[in-house]
Amino acid sequence: MPLVAGVDSSTQSCKVVVCDAETGVVVRTGHASHPEGTEVAPEAWWDALQTAIAAAGGLDDVAAVAVGGQQHGMVCLDSSGDVVRPALLWNDTRSAQAALDLIDELGGPQPWVDAVGLVPVASFTVTKLRWLRDAEPDNAARTAAVCLPHDYLTWRLAGAPGLDALVTDRGDASGTGYWSPSSGEYRRDLLTLGLGHDVVLPRVLGPAESGLSMPSGALLGPGTGDNAGAALGLGAVAGDVVVSIGTSGVACAVADAPVGDVTGAVAGFADATGRFLPLVATLNAARVLDAACRMLGVSHEELSELALSAPAGAGGLVLVPYLEGERTPNKPDATGAIHGLRLETANPAYLARAAVEGMICGLADAVDAVRALGTPVERIILVGGAARSRAVREIASAVLGLPVSVPEPGEYVARGAARQAAWVLAGGAEPPQWPLSGVVSTEAEATPSVRARYASVRELTASRP
Numbered sequence: 001m002p003l004v005a006g007v008d009s010s011t012q013s014c015k016v017v018v019c020d021a022e023t024g025v026v027v028r029t030g031h032a033s034h035p036e037g038t039e040v041a042p043e044a045w046w047d048a049l050q051t052a053i054a055a056a057g058g059l060d061d062v063a064a065v066a067v068g069g070q071q072h073g074m075v076c077l078d079s080s081g082d083v084v085r086p087a088l089l090w091n092d093t094r095s096a097q098a099a100l101d102l103i104d105e106l107g108g109p110q111p112w113v114d115a116v117g118l119v120p121v122a123s124f125t126v127t128k129l130r131w132l133r134d135a136e137p138d139n140a141a142r143t144a145a146v147c148l149p150h151d152y153l154t155w156r157l158a159g160a161p162g163l164d165a166l167v168t169d170r171g172d173a174s175g176t177g178y179w180s181p182s183s184g185e186y187r188r189d190l191l192t193l194g195l196g197h198d199v200v201l202p203r204v205l206g207p208a209e210s211g212l213s214m215p216s217g218a219l220l221g222p223g224t225g226d227n228a229g230a231a232l233g234l235g236a237v238a239g240d241v242v243v244s245i246g247t248s249g250v251a252c253a254v255a256d257a258p259v260g261d262v263t264g265a266v267a268g269f270a271d272a273t274g275r276f277l278p279l280v281a282t283l284n285a286a287r288v289l290d291a292a293c294r295m296l297g298v299s300h301e302e303l304s305e306l307a308l309s310a311p312a313g314a315g316g317l318v319l320v321p322y323l324e325g326e327r328t329p330n331k332p333d334a335t336g337a338i339h340g341l342r343l344e345t346a347n348p349a350y351l352a353r354a355a356v357e358g359m360i361c362g363l364a365d366a367v368d369a370v371r372a373l374g375t376p377v378e379r380i381i382l383v384g385g386a387a388r389s390r391a392v393r394e395i396a397s398a399v400l401g402l403p404v405s406v407p408e409p410g411e412y413v414a415r416g417a418a419r420q421a422a423w424v425l426a427g428g429a430e431p432p433q434w435p436l437s438g439v440v441s442t443e444a445e446a447t448p449s450v451r452a453r454y455a456s457v458r459e460l461t462a463s464r465p
């Protein structure tokens, strides 16, 4: 029974799963936390990965490994392969103005959609490079190579064998803002527009191509971004929309052709199978509920019970969830807001309900944006840490107006990476068929009035002080 391993190096933590290569059954797991913050030293990810690998019993008996990771992070390496500065993460918004400048310099959003399938916002790597050029010119000048979080960890697992050995995949490359999902080529002109000079970029491998191996001899897959990894781990097919409620909120679907959205709401990413992954991401998701728990002094389980004890719509109480600014809609300087506060609604149950409903309404808008591009939405697959909440599952179905399928709690990004590793090991045109078990469907009565109330107030927010 050959074993494979998958990694999810996400915003808040690193997860490792060791799986049976033929069936996908998880035989061992490991976990380690990441530092807080929107800029993190890549060495911290490496340390967490080593800890999670040890907790998973090591990798000496696995035949192949692949790394999934948070997308877009700017990892700058000097000519010696040393990290130039802490990586700016996807949720760092300091490059918001750089994004606007890059859009203007290319002549508006349409040329960006035509070139790379997305409109720059602060999350995307190319805007972070422009920030680096203007804010830290010495660090920009020292930068000899730029890669993404998952690329860096793949490279370290291979023993950091020189900058020319850096590899990546289509899925994560498509989130940089200088790689085209349509052509499959880098747009080095856009990289240079951002950073001011060219650099070494990771070679983009095919979905099941191994470019490196570990000292143990285990093959290393190309890895991928966490959302492409989740889609692969879930076996998402056309008609499925994966709604992930982790640090980020994400609605994404599998498509057979590249998409472009000049409004910037939908990013036309690539997936991890050779297809495409139209995707909408929000900055505010599970951590909105973390904040609600802090405000109310309750656990997630108690928050869920409180939310379900209040009526749909919370009596008109609405929480607009822009606690970290927001990416979609592009409001990097916005703050959250509470509307409809009355004596009747000023209580823990109504606030809990409003927090869950507000966060999910933001994701319902994301699903609508994916649907508006012609992507079919036939099944919602709900994953991410907050999918463990019964209130989230039931209110998601009510607000989205669709049943939601929730697989048993698990690490589906890491499972997707492990499935990629099994694909690298087995070869072939398609990944091995790994059945998804324990899927529970939740269906609640639709509550369109909740979305209508949210839409009437979501623009009423104050800027960050």
Ligand SMILES: Nc1ncnc2c1ncn2[C@@H]1O[C@H](COP(=O)(O)OP(=O)(O)O)[C@@H](O)[C@H]1O
Residues within 6 Å of the ligand: 010, 011, 012, 013, 245, 246, 247, 248, 286, 287, 289, 290, 300, 301, 384, 385, 386, 387, 388, 389
């Ligand atoms: N039962 C729960 N209800 C709501 N949120 C939860 C629950 N369990 C975990 N979470 C939240 O899920 C988040 C972690 O989800 P995860 O998908 O692992 O994040 P990421 O992959 O972005 O690091 C944390 O913010 C955590 O508080």
Ligand SMILES: O=C(CO)[C@@H](O)[C@H](O)COP(=O)(O)O
Residues within 6 Å of the ligand: 010, 011, 012, 069, 070, 071, 072, 090, 123, 175, 225, 226, 227, 246, 247, 248, 249, 250, 279, 281
């Ligand atoms: O920016 C995006 C997608 O474009 C986020 O999905 C990041 O990839 C972080 O993901 P999580 O840490 O929430 O898994």
